[in-house]
Amino acid sequence: MTLAAQGIDTGDTAWLLAATALVLLMTPGLALFYAGMVRTKSVLNMLMMSFVSIALVTVVWLAAGYSLAFGDDAGAGLIGGLDHIGMAGLGPDSVQGTVPTLLFATFQLTFAIITAALISGAIADRAKFGAWLVFVPVWALLVYVPVTHWVWGPGGWIVDKLGALDFAGGLPVEITSGASGLALALVLGPRLGFKKDAMRPHNLPMVVLGAGLLWFGWFGFNAGSALGANGLAAAAFLNTLAAGCTGLLGWLFVEQKRDGHPTTLGAASGAVAGLVAITPSCGSVSLLGALVVGLAAGVICSYAVSWKFKLNYDDSLDVVGVHLVGGIVGTLLIGVFAVESMTGGTEGLLYGGGLTQLGKQLVAVVAVGAYAFLVTYGIGKLLDRTIGFRASEEQEHTGLDLTVHAETAYDHGVLGHGAPVSASSVPSAQKVKSQA
Incomplete structure (x- = not known):
């Protein structure tokens, strides 16, 4: 059977192969980003928590995760079916759109991997590695997989019934990891010396290198979500670059005004905040919208990272302040800046769409955030009371x-x-x- 007969487009396939590799690279980039932010005594542990997530999530995804996330809906838009357990029925001739289904499944796998790895930043310095090995696969099946089906799976309730928009993962990746990180931070409690000892990043060049690799991989993350080499991918690519830049500048502006010093850590964090916020909206907003989304995230997240000191939760590496808050900003602003030329129909508040889409986005944010927090808190408590989650x-x-x-x-x-x-x-x- 020829490629044309199968419906496979070689250009789309080539781009998605490259995008998949880019997204996978984000997890080693995240490992460096996190490792540079901790003290010297926890560097390798942070690297390990990210790298081991690649192996753990891959096994779970191939065994059952893909089927439950992207299989035909099993009812009420909550979870997929079991038709593809163990990747059954997905041979080289299987097609998803214009690309091989196996490639689509692998692309989605890389999203699942980095989402699990992101959570580790909230519990840096104090989690048992053995407990992490148990937590990751359980969390992937009980939290990430259902949310992914809600947002992107066939018949998922958030897209098909509610009508909320999420182009590249503000809900299943950013908000889910941020809410889950907050839950685990509360389960484990603060680090020894929290709010008393200086806990500065030990290697800022490593942080910047990690942020650079994340930014590079994010083009695959966002533009790859178009699932083709087309104009939508190009627009998402440019929006990603623009929002990362304004996020960086917004964060530095706040630092200069508030502290009198624009910092290297702030530049890296601001870029990531902008990239987080544009993730859900890169396929829905214009270039102007992307610039505003990134700027808003850079400013808001720069303040949000200090909330942990006021509210007394120890989010070690600002997963809550950057990923949860940034994901919320980007997901909600779709309801404000969405344009018909990008969405194919839906318009935001500023373009004559009224409050309807903003309301849908808000419902999705609350539902996903609450579900991820509550289930993760339950998993964390169960592990803490059985095998122990907090290091001695x-x-x-x-x-x-x-x-x-x-x-x-x-x-x-x-x-x-x-x-x-x-x-x-x-x-x-x-x-x-x-x-x-």
Whole structure:
């Protein structure tokens, strides 16, 4: 059977292959971004939490996740069916739109991977690695998969029944990871020394490198969601670039006005905030709308990251302040800035559409945020009461790199105060095994 007979477009397929690789690269980029933001004693642990998510989510997705997310609706728009368990029935001749179904499934897998990895930033420095290994697959099946079906799956209630818009993942990726991160931060409690000790990023060049890789991969994330090499992909690509830039500038403006110093960390965080907000809206707003969405996210998120000190929840690496808040901003502003030329019909408040679409977006935000928070809180509490989710005080004080992984990222300063590591300070294999 020829490619033309199968309905496969080689140009669309080539672009989606590249976009899939770009999105997968975002998880190693996130690993570097997070690893640079923690202290020297937790660098490797943060890298590991992201990298192991690639393996864990992949196995779950291939076994059941794809079928439950993108299989035919099993009823009420809440979950997909079991027709493709173990990727059954999806051979090389299977087509999704104009691309092979196996490629579409792999592209969607990369979204699931980075969403799980994002949550780790909220519990940096204090989570048991063994508990994380259990949490990720359970969370992927109970939280990410259902929300993805609601938003993108055949018959999903948010798109087909409610009519809310989400082009590339504001609801299943950004809001879901942010709300889940908040839930786990509350389950585990604050780090030792929270609001007392300085917990500055140990390596800002690593943070910027990670942010750069995230930005690079985000073009695949957003433009790839057009599922074709076409004008919509080009518009989403440009909107992504524009919003990242205004997010960066907005954050720096707030820092300069509030603190008197525009910082490197602020530039990286602002770019990410802008990219987060444009994710749901990149296929719905004009270039002007994208500039405003990014700017709004940069300004609002720069204030939101300080809420944890006022409300006393320890979101270690600002998953709540950037991803939850940024995702909410971008998803809601679709109801304000959506244009018919991008959506094919739906218009936002500023273009004559009234409040209808904004209301739909708000319902979707509340439903997804509440579901992700409540289910994640339940999973976290169950794991904490059974196998324990919080690392011991000794592990946290010494550092998870040394006590859990028996490794250090650097030859000196691994304990956070310049003390060199001696051979006797490395736990025995049996002790490491028991602590992990």
